[in-house]
Amino acid sequence: MGRDTREAVLRAAEALFAEQGFRRTTLRAITRAAGVNLAAVHYHFGSKQALIEAVFARRIVPMNRERLRRLEAWEAAAQADLEGLIDAFAGPPLELARRPGGAVFVRLLGRSYTEPDPRLQAALRDLYEPVIERFKRAFAGVLPGLPPEELYWRLHFLVGLLAYLMSGADLMRLIASCRLCEPGDTAAIQARLRGFVAAGLRAPAPGMAAGPVPAGAASDG
């Protein structure tokens, strides 16, 4: 059946891409893992590139729909606080990591931000653009007084942080031989992320009164 073959290819491709990256993963490996024929990829998707983009769209479209749903719920709520907005943005990807089969895709998603291929970047941009725009306006509303440029960079920090967490890059754990923490516990991670990011977003902008003054900007400099 065509539907099943297509799904099997998508599932196998997702797992192998997450493990090995795109270039290392051959269509032969994908079709072998999926238990289908090599030619099935070209029949259903047309090319390897089109398969890659289909793998992303299958997960990102519903994830971003859920983000917007939560954003609207947050806007409708009586107390629309910063923490709730962070959760609306960061919750769906982190929760996706908990669902069966979601963990591998989330690793792939985290890495995709730094993928140099311009075709993939263009495809991702189309998938993300409307969601980011909506959230940017919401953050601006809940952080009045923050200059637009500063807000832009702080959202950059949030996105980057989320990308790194999702990538599972676990560099620190490898290095610092830390056995304290369970990287799979996304609820705990989300709580820590929320606290850290909320404090960072609320920090006074550099150069504003009462804020931590960067070196060289103080009156004695």
Added chain:
Amino acid sequence: MGRDTREAVLRAAEALFAEQGFRRTTLRAITRAAGVNLAAVHYHFGSKQALIEAVFARRIVPMNRERLRRLEAWEAAAQADLEGLIDAFAGPPLELARRPGGAVFVRLLGRSYTEPDPRLQAALRDLYEPVIERFKRAFAGVLPGLPPEELYWRLHFLVGLLAYLMSGADLMRLIASCRLCEPGDTAAIQARLRGFVAAGLRAPAPGMAAGPVPAGAASDG
């Protein structure tokens, strides 16, 4: 001369790896860009993998040496504050981005954190391990009262944020059509990063008094 050929290969490889990734970059392209023969790579490095690791070691070793130098200066200073410690850690990579030829490597470095190849991960771990350990102890000293597990995650956030910035993934700019900011201005980025991260690191740990209490951890849960 052997020395020149070797350097030319390293320089060309660095630029092409940063632009295209490792797999997409062929030894043919590297040697063509370097103006040397294809066989020179195998003569000087032995294999493509060994070349990749040499590209990283050439920049990371001095960068981490500079980090440790600043850490020691910070420890010797009268007022060893959190902001200074963040600068000692984040300064060298961000300043490397400003130096001629450094920008391309920093992009490569940012992406390397999420590279799935276990051989590269092992090589990077060996290069980073002693530095991260030293900084972890220093951060613990300047943030007393923060539980070790919470500290671990917050340093994770710092590392991830830095990795994303270095990767130049600029996803937000592509998406939000933001023309406000100059990504090349690393001094400004460092000031923003410093303020954001310092606030995040100083935030009360989830579950501690007077802090933002995560959902489900309050007394009514």
Added chain:
DNA sequence: GTCTATAACTAGATAGAC
């Protein structure tokens, strides 16, 4: 040390039978 030539292999894509 550097080169040419080529071996040995692997990739994505396709034609055409069923």
Added chain:
DNA sequence: GTCTATCTAGTTATAGAC
């Protein structure tokens, strides 16, 4: 829709002349 068989082009790596 699915298969086998194959094409074409690209890769890393090496042998051996200079």
